[in-house]
Amino acid sequence: MTGGPLEGIRVLEVAMYGFVPSAGGVLADWGADVVKVEHAVHGDPQRGLRQTGRMRVEGDPNPNFEHANRGKRSIGLDISAPEGREVLYELAKRSDVFLTSFLPGHRGRFGIDVDDIRAVNPKIIYARGSALGPRGPEAARGGYDMTAFWSRAGTAASITPPDVDGVIGPPGPAYGDTISGTNLAGGIAAALVRLGRTGEPSVVDVSLLGSGLWSLGHGVALSAHLGEPMEAPETGAHGSTANPLVGLYRTSDGRYLSLVMLQAAKFWADVCRHLDRPDLIDDPRFATGELIAANTEQAVEILREVIATRTLAEWAERLATLSGPWAPVQDSLQVIDDAQVRANEYMVRAGGLKLAASPVQFDVRGHEPAPAPGFAAQTEEVLLESGLTWERIIELKTTGAVT
Numbered sequence: 001m002t003g004g005p006l007e008g009i010r011v012l013e014v015a016m017y018g019f020v021p022s023a024g025g026v027l028a029d030w031g032a033d034v035v036k037v038e039h040a041v042h043g044d045p046q047r048g049l050r051q052t053g054r055m056r057v058e059g060d061p062n063p064n065f066e067h068a069n070r071g072k073r074s075i076g077l078d079i080s081a082p083e084g085r086e087v088l089y090e091l092a093k094r095s096d097v098f099l100t101s102f103l104p105g106h107r108g109r110f111g112i113d114v115d116d117i118r119a120v121n122p123k124i125i126y127a128r129g130s131a132l133g134p135r136g137p138e139a140a141r142g143g144y145d146m147t148a149f150w151s152r153a154g155t156a157a158s159i160t161p162p163d164v165d166g167v168i169g170p171p172g173p174a175y176g177d178t179i180s181g182t183n184l185a186g187g188i189a190a191a192l193v194r195l196g197r198t199g200e201p202s203v204v205d206v207s208l209l210g211s212g213l214w215s216l217g218h219g220v221a222l223s224a225h226l227g228e229p230m231e232a233p234e235t236g237a238h239g240s241t242a243n244p245l246v247g248l249y250r251t252s253d254g255r256y257l258s259l260v261m262l263q264a265a266k267f268w269a270d271v272c273r274h275l276d277r278p279d280l281i282d283d284p285r286f287a288t289g290e291l292i293a294a295n296t297e298q299a300v301e302i303l304r305e306v307i308a309t310r311t312l313a314e315w316a317e318r319l320a321t322l323s324g325p326w327a328p329v330q331d332s333l334q335v336i337d338d339a340q341v342r343a344n345e346y347m348v349r350a351g352g353l354k355l356a357a358s359p360v361q362f363d364v365r366g367h368e369p370a371p372a373p374g375f376a377a378q379t380e381e382v383l384l385e386s387g388l389t390w391e392r393i394i395e396l397k398t399t400g401a402v403t
Helices: 019-029 063-071 081-095 106-108 114-120 145-152 155-159 175-198 210-216 219-224 264-274 288-294 296-307 314-319 337-341 379-385 390-399
Strands: 011-016 032-039 073-079 097-100 125-128 201-209 245-251 256-260 326-328 347-350 352-355
Touching: 011 019, 011 081, 019 032, 019 063, 019 097, 019 125, 019 175, 063 175, 063 352, 073 081, 073 379, 081 114, 081 390, 097 175, 106 219, 114 125, 125 175, 145 155, 145 175, 145 210, 175 201, 175 210, 175 352, 201 210, 210 219, 256 314, 264 288, 264 314, 288 296, 314 326, 379 390
Parallel strands: 011 032, 011 097, 032 073, 097 125, 125 201
Antiparallel strands: 245 256, 256 326, 347 352
16 A cells, blocks of 8 residues: 555554465555564464365455455564574564564564564564463464454453354354454554554454453443343344344345334434334324334334345335435345445455455445465565575575475
8 A cells, every 4th residue: 555654654464364474464554564484394383274164265366365465574583493593583573563472482482572672773673463362371372253252351252142052143244354364464563553653562462252252342331330241132032122223134035124213202304204104103103202212023023024025136225215224135145245344445455355444434434455475476586685695595595494
């Protein structure tokens, strides 16, 4: 992203899979130069991920890797070898941010913990993503978004209806990873501001568990206050027991409208006009907000019958002037063609792929990221920039320290 707010910031990423690399992808979207350090032989294991649920990718480009690694440069480096660590330290000297997903034991073993990196660059921001946080008896345990973000942080149980046998899983791959990665990118940006103002570098921590708890934070606050867990309604239940204008309604073609009008009395008349049921405006059962709430069940049945008479496309045209909030329920393919998504450049092209844009825009414009790098595609380029000579690079390649 030329001219992005982080242009000139150098990020050294030693991370794998989805969570922490997605933070690097966001930073690259914001203009940072992100150098991804990959295993000298195998690269990031995420490159080999082909099957996610029922969806399988053959060949390249692979969206499973591209999503989190857009816009970076890649080098292959064996940081278990002394020569490889020397190269890493040279890169760290010239970086503003060190970004890692490695567990504490591995950080110590490979000499990339906070003290190791600060020894060569005292002013570097050290950012790490973990499953369960940097403190506590399980700080050294690993995890994925399904375990730490979705299951342990409360969403899985809270979203599963009581009549469902089992537990509802995340809506898509890397769901908690991507949310947590954006949190980590924001923390790094704040640390860069602090560094610029005070000269003090930060250690930035974001975990999947903490991000999952924050994502469910409103519900968790209610549970903490009331002493009871959130419970999902039974399958097929209307969204609200006291407001017919908050819930899901099925259309004649099997699609759904989502209505969320928290002030039912304010919007009731407008909804009735748009549904061609002006007779309901003066219906004594719905004359006030209190009566609408008391007669929600009857109102829901009426609205269900009316909305079931037209297709989603027909309702979308008719409800275009409705003053209250509503939306079509869309899947991951349908949303790509949403007019608002296109108008706001929420889908971007990176190489030959369409990808979801990272959610922050600057100066009312989108951006078109570069594609994710090929494995170790910029090794020589990055090492030459760090001051190594061609002769030294050839020596390192001969030993296998770099790829």
